[in-house]
Amino acid sequence: MVQALNSTLDHIMSGDNSVILLGEDIGKDGGVFRVTEGLQAKYGEERVIDTPLVELGIVGMSVGMSLMGVKAIPEIQFQDFIYTAFDQIINQMAKMRYRSGGGFTLPMVLRTPYGGGIKGGLYHSQSGEAYFAHTAGLVVVTPSNPYDAKGLLISSVESPDPVIFLEPKRLYRAAKIEVPDEDYRVKIGEAARPMEGDDLTIITYGAMVPTVLNTVKKNNLNADVLDLRTLLPMDVNAIISSAKKTGRVVIVHEAPRTLGMGAEISALISERAIEYLYAPILRVTGPDIPFPYRLEDYYMPGETRIMKAVKRVMEFR
Amino acid sequence: MVNEQNEKDVFVRAYTAMVLSRTFDKKIVMAQRQGRIGFYTPSIGQEATQVGLSMALDHDDVIFQYYRDVALMIHRGVPIEVILDQIMGNAEDESKGRQMPSHYTAKKYNFMSVQSPVATNLPLAVGAAYALRYQKKNTVVVATFGDGSTSTPDFHAAMNLAAVFNLPVIFLCENNGWAISLPTEKQTKVEISEKAAAYGMKGIKVDGNNFIETYKATMEAVERARSGKGPTLIDAISFRMGAHSTSDDPSKYRSQTVEEGSEKDPITVAEEQLKSLGYLNDSLIAKIKEESTKMVNDKFDIQEKIPAPVPSTMFDDVYAEKNWIIKEEEDDIL
Ligand SMILES: Cc1ncc(C[n+]2csc(CCOP(=O)(O)OP(=O)(O)O)c2C)c(N)n1
């Protein structure tokens, strides 16, 4: 995924002079995960900016740049360090269009790696997507493979609204798949259905997608798997039509359960398709505790827990 | 406090702590390469700064340290085992294996608990200083942080608050010249010590490669704090001789290095100082180094045998008592 993101940023920058990247260690160093490798050498220090260590400033400056017609693509080195910039995100970035009566718009894309499974402990593992998805005015996306990473990034840069682009860092170096050279878009607001089936629906996104797919294959489940890709606004049609088709739904995410994305998905289904359900909607999620270092394998949802939930919905009478 | 009677002992003890820290760093970096450790942020190059600071403090003084303060911990008497347990995240670790390596907690030694988001410890130090003054304790609070951390809103907030409330805080910037790939001159347009003036506090720039100079500067700040004269910002200049962390490759962004044993190495500086004072000679130096190596190797092998914390511990300490949510999730997962 790192490779796909890097070449897509390169491609976007070469085609659009108004794009500027900024963040900590993104220039000379190429980013701590190497997503911006080589871009400063190619486009210069004015377009690929190594900023001082100040997340609030990085996001605030990006908002200001975007107001003037420069498309800023800031990087926050780890999502865990975004919180000093929260005021800028919630009160500036998300509200600019609304509070100016549609007069000022922000076509900016804030990229940041998130999620665990890399032995990062409390502060290099967080999955804070729900904080952003709770904020009107933002678009929130997260790819689960290099192909979608490219298509979603292009769509995000073209989006007229500010996008939080969450990169599941556990998949940065995951199995490579071919990414076409030419331009293509993955539409914002559209889920993918990497597997089709009739017995149950498993809804997931980000780093949990490969975990779910492997579980489905290994256990020969006849499951409809939805990879949301966009968390705000979610693909309600895909969710509801699949729930109606199978009548059994399991939601899987790594973020903690309480008020996570699963809560919203579950509410949408119970409001719109409850008469189709044969079983309660179950969530398999990270627990409501800070992310531990040494015991992280117990934190991450995996096959055992997913299958436990699958059995429960399949056997429910 | 150093005086004529104890100077030799105090200085030799300082040097020994520096050597032990250096030996420890090299061991851990090597162990990480061998896959025996997950991650580490070495202190190499900052030993004199940290030991000079520690020499000026009392046991009751409170330290909001950051992730690179191994020499500081060693000099203050934190056992190597405590540091190793944290890095290994084993069952005996004070934070129960929850934190990434280099994020120490050592409550008994008045070391608070290290977080990753840089400089967020600074406002805490200010609050702690307020509380201790309110409790009529003549205690000093120290916060350590890097040069990069001075760009954060937390740094600004803490400096301003400490000055406004005239609190007994010492902000000790371990200025190692780099914040991952960004050199200090790209981080800030002014000398870090000069920032103090803008807040109305004393700023001191000191050679952080020289433990005696750092000790003296810190002592001045400690005396100011204890006599109610308010906070101090110390800019202790050293050089990050190693990588930012075991995940970092500095060859991508800097050509400048300081070789171990060169005249810019703080340990070499200390050796020259102590030799000319007549407190050390080559054979004593060799002996101290040998003993450090043996001690670090032995303790590493012993601590390495300690198992991981039992899985149920990860659900403890979120609250004083587990709520129903956590109980339910624990039952489901274990
Ligand atoms: C708020 C925040 N942003 C980003 C990071 C990632 N990061 C870890 S250390 C570091 C550089 C810190 O440099 P400095 O303050 O000079 O301390 P040093 O590591 O050089 O001792 C960065 C950017 C972080 N830990 N916290």
Ligand SMILES: [Mg+2]
């Ligand atoms: Mg530094």
